[in-house]
Amino acid sequence: MRLDHKNIWVIVEKKDKEIHPVSFELLSKGLALKKELGESLVAVFPGDAGKKDINMLEQYGADEILLINSERSPAGSCETVAELICMAVEEEKPQVLLAGATIYGRTLMPLIAVRLKTGLTADCTELSIDRDRKILLQTRPAFGGNIMATIECADSRPQMATVRPRVFRMEKKPGAVKAMVVSKSYSPGVRRAARVLETAVREESLDIGQAEVIVAGGRGLGKPEGFDLISELADKIGGMTGASRGAVDLGWISQAHQVGQTGHTVSPKLYVACGISGAVQHLAGMKGSGTIIAVNEDPDAPIFEAADYGIVGDLYDIVPGILKELERGESK
Ligand SMILES: Cc1cc2nc3c(=O)[nH]c(=O)nc-3n(C[C@H](O)[C@H](O)[C@H](O)COP(=O)(O)OP(=O)(O)OC[C@H]3O[C@@H](n4cnc5c(N)ncnc54)[C@H](O)[C@@H]3O)c2cc1C
Numbered sequence: 422m423r424l425d426h427k428n429i430w431v432i433v434e435k436k437d438k439e440i441h442p443v444s445f446e447l448l449s450k451g452l453a454l455k456k457e458l459g460e461s462l463v464a465v466f467p468g469d470a471g472k473k474d475i476n477m478l479e480q481y482g483a484d485e486i487l488l489i490n491s492e493r494s495p496a497g498s499c500e501t502v503a504e505l506i507c508m509a510v511e512e513e514k515p516q517v518l519l520a521g522a523t524i525y526g527r528t529l530m531p532l533i534a535v536r537l538k539t540g541l542t543a544d545c546t547e548l549s550i551d552r553d554r555k556i557l558l559q560t561r562p563a564f565g566g567n568i569m570a571t572i573e574c575a576d577s578r579p580q581m582a583t584v585r586p587r588v589f590r591m592e593k594k595p596g597a598v599k600a601m602v603v604s605k606s607y608s609p610g611v612r613r614a615a616r617v618l619e620t621a622v623r624e625e626s627l628d629i630g631q632a633e634v635i636v637a638g639g640r641g642l643g644k645p646e647g648f649d650l651i652s653e654l655a656d657k658i659g660g661m662t663g664a665s666r667g668a669v670d671l672g673w674i675s676q677a678h679q680v681g682q683t684g685h686t687v688s689p690k691l692y693v694a695c696g697i698s699g700a701v702q703h704l705a706g707m708k709g710s711g712t713i714i715a716v717n718e719d720p721d722a723p724i725f726e727a728a729d730y731g732i733v734g735d736l737y738d739i740v741p742g743i744l745k746e747l748e749r750g751e752s753k
Contacts (some may be wrong), residue, residue: 425514426578429454430487432506432520432529433466433478440477443521445591447584448481450548451519452594454557455482457550460516463487464600465509467502475602482594487513488604499525503532504609510537512605515579517557519548522583530583539577544682545584546705556580562682562705585686586630587709629678634660634691635710637680639703640667641696641717641736648674650740651695657747663687663707665697681706695736699724716740 429451434441444464451462464483466474468490478486489505510518510533518533520526522544534541542559546569549558556573557580563570574580629635636655638648652662663685664678680687682702692710696717697703704727707713715728716736725731732739 426516427458428461428463428485428513428515429458429517430463430465430510430515430519430579431483432518432526433464433470433474434521434523434525435468435474436523436525440474441521441523441525441586442591443523443526443584443586445477445481446586446589447519447521448478448483449592450584450589451517452482454517454548454550457552458516458555461485463515465489465506467505470602475600479597479600480593481591482597483600485601485603488602490604490606492606492608499528499532501609503529503536505607506533507536508607508609509605510579518579518581520583522585526583530581534581537577537579539579539581540572540574541581541583542572542574543583545582546588548582548584557582562702567701587686587688629661629663629680630685630687632661632663632687632689634658635663635680635687635689635707636660636693636695637663637665637678637697637707638668638674638695639665639697640671641698642668642673643696645671645673647696647736650737654693654740654744657744658691660689660691660693663692665700665703667697694724694728695740697724698722699727 431447431451433444455462461484462482463485464478465487470488475486489509491505520530530541542561545559545561547560551558559572559582560569636651638651655662662678663680664674666679666681668674669676669679682705684706686706688709690711692707693714699722708727713728714730715724716732716739717724718735720733
């Protein structure tokens with residue numbers, strides 16, 4: 422353990438004026454790590470936090486809220502925020518630095534890691550502490566998802582990791598005490614790697630990660646039109662349409678629908694997988710679902726090992742059959 426470095430920092434992200442849920446998920450995990458390390462949990466907030474933000478961060482267990490700002494202008498672009506966080510890290514020397522594996526976190530964290538000359542493990546699926554050595558164990562899929570690798574950052578500090586939304590549960594800390602709010606301003610140099618010329622809104626603003634019900638289709642659909650059937654069932658039960666990478670790679674549906682290691686991590690109450698074999702990379706993104714139903718014509722398909730209910734058969738018989746039953750139920 423490096424004695425000159427202490428505390429666990431979580432970078433807070435704001436999305437549409439609200440704190441992104443991944444920040445609370447990381448604070449919840451940070452609380453568990455803190456128990457092992459016996460250090461403080463610090464929410465790092467770029468810019469000025471409102472009363473509501475501070476209250477929320479306290480409820481999720483932050484001991485301290487570090488508001489970091491630029492002396493010249495508000496903390497805005499990723500480059501500026503990265504520079505401000507680096508300055509704060511050099512002064513405060515945290516042991517661990519965590520952020521969500523969102524577009525924001527994925528842009529920010531490499532900028533910080535490169536400048537601080539430390540390691541960064543992206544897309545972790547588990548974080549824990551080696552009790553004897555008091556170091557962070559960062560687990561993530563490796564070699565195409567065929568193994569889970571546990572990565573250590575042996576010498577440099579801070580130990581940095583990103584985690585995708587919904588990998589960890591967010592849990593409010595009962596009876597949370599008021600966090601200490603510390604405000605610091607830094608004066609970053611004028612260094613700009615990129616300039617935003619225009620901001621375009623993505624055509625598809627689907628957020629499958631938040632869906633409570635997902636009906637997903639795979640290569641077993643056999644043709645792109647198969648997704649009409651999948652979407653019909655999804656609409657009928659108030660859900661969203663998901664897909665395997667196999668189907669996305671064939672161009673049958675857009676990447677926004679992809680579930681898995683290189684797609685979205687989802688944890689709906691109900692996940693219905695139709696014509697999906699259940700490769701480890703797919704399971705990595707949906708194994709946290711409440712109830713999993715699999716429809717596959719191959720009784721040995723690995724998806725059945727992850728499923729709570731399995732239906733062996735042709736999805737083109739089974740899905741229309743389910744739709745018919747639902748319609749019958751509605752008309753009663
Ligand atoms: C680095 C890396 C990252 C990856 N990331 C992802 C990821 O994020 N998400 C992901 O999904 N994959 C990912 N993959 C790909 C993954 O390994 C699989 O190739 C992919 O999930 C297979 O998609 P599939 O299940 O739709 O197709 P297949 O494996 O071809 O399975 C099709 C299934 O449909 C069944 N079937 C066929 N016809 C019917 C029918 N009429 N009725 C019922 N069942 C039928 C078959 O029995 C079969 O089990 C990744 C791979 C790598 C190497």
